[in-house]
Amino acid sequence: MAVMQTTGLAPLGTQDLQRVGALSRWVSRHALILILGALMLIMPVVASDFILVQVFGWAMILGIIALSLMFLAGYGGMVSLAQMTVAGVSGYMITVFGVSSLPAISLFWPWWLAAPIAIAIAVAFGTLTGVLSSRTEGIYTIMITLAIAAAFFYLTLQNWPIFNGFAGFTTIPAPIAFGINWKHPVPLYYLILFFAALSYLAVVYVSRTPFGLALQGVRDNPRRMEAIGYNVIAHRVAAYAFAALIASIGGILMVWLNNQISPGSNGIEASIDLLIIAVVGGLGHPIGAFVGAIIYVLLRTFALDALVAVGLDGRRFQTLIGLGFLIIVLFSPDGVIGLWRRWVARAGGPGERSGF
C-alpha cells in the first residue's frame, strides 16, 4: 500500500508532489487491475448481449464462487469442494422463498426478503460445513467436502417436496427493483460486475486484516498458531462463514442469470469444475479466480466450434478441460497467475512488480 509520509514541516508543494508521486506509484502498481476494471465498465458499449451476459456475466459469477474457494484454499489452506454447494443452497433457497413457476413450492416473497434469507441459510450451511471439516486437514478436507457436496446433489435429485427433484425450478427472473428491470442484459451485467468487484475487494481487504493474517498463519503452521494462543478451529470456521457469504451471493446471481436451477447446477461435476477454475486461475491471488473463470467460460462457449474447426469431435470438450487442468497441475501448480508472475519476473528482471 502507498503510505504517505508527511513531516508537517515540509512546504505544501512538496507534500503535493509526494501525494502525486504516491498516487502514480499506486496506479502503476495496480495498472492491470485498473485497466481491467475500466474495460469491464465500458464493456456494454462494445459487446453484444450474448457476450455481455453469457460470457462475461457468467464468468464473473463463476469467478465470485471460485473466489470463495480461492479464499479458503489460498489463505486458509482448506480446499473445499462444497463451495458450489453453498451457492446451490442459496440459489435453491431464493427460488423456494422467492419467485418461480411452481406456486406449490415457492412462497413468492419479495426479493429484499427472500435474498437475505437465502444468504443466511447458505451461510449457515457453509459454516456447518466448516465445523465438520475444519477438525481435519489437507486431503481429508477434500474428501469430507466432496462427500457433503455429493450428498446435497443427491438430496436435490431425489427430493420433490422442497427441491422438485431432477426437474428443479425454471422461470426465476431477476427482480424489478428501484425502478430498474434487472433481468435486462445491461443492468444484469452491471449488477454482477458490482458484486464481483465488491467480493474481490472484500477478499483483498480481509486478507490484510488481523483475521486474514492469522488465517494465513493457520494455513502455514496450525500447531504454532495454536501454541501462541490463536484458536485455530474458530479461524477456520470463520473463514468458511466468510467464504459462504461470497458464494451465496454468487449463487443468487447464478439463478437470476440462468433463469433456472436444477440439481446439475450444484452437481459433483459443477463442484469439480469450480475447483478446476480456481486451480487453473491460481490460488495465489484473488484475481486468479476470475482469470480461471473467464478461461473456463471461453472454452465452454467456443471450444466446441474450435474442436470441430480443427477436425476433432466437438463433444470431447470435457477431455479438453481435463487435459488442460492436468497440464496446469503438472507444470504450473500456481496456475495461470503463477505463469504470468514468472513471465513478468523474467521479462522485467528481479525487483519488478507483477502488477497484481
Add this chain to the structure above:
Amino acid sequence: MATAFDTEEAAGGARRGDAFGRWIGHHPIASLIIAIVLIFFVWLVLAPWPAGFEDVFGKKRLFINAVFNGVTLGGLYFLVASGFTLIFGLMRNVNLAHGSLYLFGGYMGYEAGEWTGSWLFSFVIAFICAAIVGIAMQFFIFRRMEGQDLRQTLVTLGLSIIFSDLMVWIWGGNAIQIDTPDYLLGPVPTPIVLAVKSNGEAVFLQYPLVRLVIFVASVAIGVGMWLALNRTRAGVMIRAGVDDRDMLSVLGYRVQLLFVLVFAFGAGLAGMAGIVGGTFQSISLGEDSHFLLVSLQVVIVGGMGSIPGAALGAIIIGCAEQFGQTYFQNYATVLTFVIMVIVLAIRPQGLLGRR
C-alpha cells in the same frame, strides 16, 4: 500422522480378543447398549413379528428386504472402498479417479462377458484391465510427485474427468445391465420367517441367489485381505509402509514396487466391483461419481486406511441407503449424510480409524 491398519492385529487372534475384552471393560455401558441393540436386531430378523408390531414398523417383508439388500449392497461397497482405503492408507493418495476405475472395470467386464459368454471370466478381465490402468497411473504420474498429497489428488481429479468423458465416448450414455449367469439366476428360499398365515403355515423369505453369492465372495475377499495383511511377508511390508514408508525404504525394501502392487490390487478390486454393480443394478454414465461418493462415505465412517473399518463402514452405508429408500424416500441420502456427520462429530478419524 494417521496410521491405519491396526498393528496390534499382527499378533493374531489371541491378542485381538484381549483388545476386544479390554474395550468392553473400558466401556461397560456402551457395550451393554450395543449388545441389547444387536440382540433386538437379531430377534427382529429371525422371529415372526407379533401382531401390532407391523402397524408401527410396516411389513416385515419390507424390513427384511431392506436388511438383506443393505448388507449385500454393503458387500459391493466394501469391494470398491477397500481398494480406495488400501491405496489411501499406504500412499496417502486420495484417488478421486477410483469411481472411474469401477466404471471402467464394469464396462470391460461387460465386453468380456459378451465376447466369451462367461460371467466368471469377465471378473478376471475386469481385474486385469483396471489393474493395468492403476499401474500406469502410479508408474507414470504419482511416482513423480510423491509426498505432494494435494497435487496428487488434483491429478486424480483431472484424470477422472478425462476417463469419464472417454468412457462416454466409447460406451455412450445408456445404462448397461450385465446378465446374471443361469446357475445364479432366481431366488432361493431362506430360513427366515416373514409372516405366519392364518392356517399356521409360515411364509419364508425368497432371496436372489446371486446377491448372496456375491456377498459371501466379498466377505471371503475381505477375510483374505485381512489374512494377507496380517500373516504374509508382503502384508508386513504394507503395514510397515503405512506406519512409516520412509523408514521402510531406508531399510532396503522396494517401496516403489510395493506401491505399484497395492495400486494395482486396489484398482483391480474396484474393476471387479464394477461387474458386481453391473449385475446388481446397472452401469452407466454418472455411476463413477456415485461410487466415488460411496467410497468417500465408507472410509469417512469406517476410518481412513483401515480395512476392517471399510467393512464396517460399507455395511453401515449400504444399510442406511436401503433403509432410507424403504422408509423415507425423499430424504434417503440425508440419512447417510447424518450418519457421516455424527461419526465426524464423535470420532473425526472414523469408527475404526487411528490418529
